Amino acid sequence: MSSSATTATALRRRHAAAGATAEEWVAVTGAGAWRVEEVGKHQLMRRTGLPARDLRALDPALSYPSSIMGRDRAVVVNLERVRAVITATEVLVPGPRDPAVAPLVRELRARLIASAPAPAPEDEAGNNRGVSPASPGGGAVDKDGQAWRSDKVLPFEFRALEVCLEFACKSLEHETSTLEKEAYPALDELTSKVSTLNLERVRQIKSRLVAISGRVHKVRDELEHLLDDDMDMVAMHLSEKLAYQAAGHSSRFDIEKEPSDFDEERDGVEEGGGSSDGGSGNETSLGFTPKIDELEILLEAYFVQIEGTLNKLSTLREYVDDTEDYINIMLDDKQNQLLQIGIMLSTGTLVLSCAIAATGVFGMNIGIPLYHAATTGVFWQVTGGIVGASAAIYLVTLLCYRRSGILQ
Structure with missing residues (x-):
């Protein structure tokens, strides 16, 4: 090997090392298997087809708002403590050494194993029956046309997204319940005895209430935005995109493209007036129009759940306001007496x-x-x-x- 070729190789390696520092990610597959990998930024961009700006939303050091972004080959989830990249075959979660990530990984493994598609039944000879994924009602049928399953298994990305949504909603619900258990006794005690200690407790509770309400509002607004935008929901059908591309249709991104090519192509689409939402509009123009009923029902279920959490916080906020009004009335009465x-x-x-x-x-x-x-x-x-x-x-x-x- 010549010295010039050796120098060029060293420069490429040095550039790659400087441009993409390897980070630890937990990869959970559809069968529930998981492994910890060190993945660099550019490698992750090639693996998921995500641009650099979407990966920045997963950085815990940056205060990005709650968001669920559907892209060409992945879905980026950034909801509270839930940060993940969902593809059609695996879920990538950053920071496996973080104690807050371990419960999410356990939940992903348990739920994905439990909701994995059951194997095809065997006939008397021990051979698997052929199944047709396009059976009416979503159930599979054997060669004789007899349906052997009536329930329809959601695509992998929807099952993983459901776990992320449930984990985020449960986390906010748990914080709300804990706050309620602390707030109501403290407020009742304040009404019976106005003291500096009780006032300080209520002040801290009100500060936590405002913070939790803001976080719940962000998650609710993101779910409402997704429900109002059909194109975003279309972009999140990763499995159908793969099937659509496997049938011979082209896609915006090529798996072998470099990360810089992704950014250049995305910039070109935006300058040309195309969609900037991960290529959902382009896929639709090519004829990719999946049904969004399943995803819409899934999002509506967790929208109702987060709405219930927000109603609890609103009720607690009203109770705090009523207590403040009562305390002000008591103080005004004392002032009048003085x-x-x-x-x-x-x-x-x-x-x-x-x-x-x-x-x-x-x-x-x-x-x-x-x-x-x-x-x-x-x-x-x-x-x-x-x-x-x-x-x-x-x-x-x-x-x-x-x-x-x-x-x-």
């Missing part, structure tokens, strides 16, 4: 000041006939008169306040 006491004290101070002023007048060094009176007990008479007059004025003033509605 104002009334302040009015009474101010009035008493005014009357007392008048009495002190009268006493000061009598204490002036001015000769008056009262000082020369021979009658004893004049001091106590004057003092009693001043005190009695002050008390009478104070009582009359309070009576006027009560009649005018200032005091209750």
Whole structure:
């Protein structure tokens, strides 16, 4: 090998290593088998046909909103803690060492094994009967035309998507239930005793309520967006796309293309006015129009579930608002009582000041006939008169306040 060829090979390897750092992914197949792989970015793009911008949505360090994106050969799921790439044959989940990923992988394995298509029945000779996937009602039939299964197994991508949706909805439902168990007793305790500790607990509960409500709203809006857009649901039929392409029809992407080719072709489609939603519009123009009833029913089921979770949070939010209103009413009542006491004290101070002023007048060094009176007990008479007059004025003033509605 020449030195120039060796240098070119080294440069290509160096470029590949610098452009795509290998990360660990969990790959779960339709049979429930799983394995941990180190997959680079470019390798993953060639494997799934995804552009780099879709892979960035799976990065936990980036705050991408909840989304479910159907592409030509994969479905990208980014719902709360659920991040996965679903193809027609496997599910790729990033970060296998994350403790939050292990429950999702276990759930995927258990559900995919349980919902895997059953093997074809054998005849008396022990041979498998031929089955037709296009039997009426979705059931398979044998060579004699007799249906041996009446239930229809969903495609792999729908079964995997269902697990992801269920995991995300259950996670939000669990957080909501936990918040409810903590919130209602704390709110009831606050209504019975307003203290700094109880107010701090309710403040933290309200902050968690706002955060969870925002996350549930994002998931609900994404499901509603998918239900309103038939083209997005068409793009998520990966198994039918493979069958459609296997029948001799072309696809937007070629498996052997490099990652840069994907981005260039996508940019070319967007500049030419084509669809930017992973090629769903292009597939439809080629005649790929699968039925979306199954996927629509699946999404509607979890839309109703997430709507129920949102209703629970709305009810809790109303209870918090009602408690705040009740506390504000209690505080206003206390404030009114304090104002009334302040009015009474101010009035008493005014009357007392008048009495002190009268006493000061009598204490002036001015000769008056009262000082020369021979009658004893004049001091106590004057003092009693001043005190009695002050008390009478104070009582009359309070009576006027009560009649005018200032005091209750």
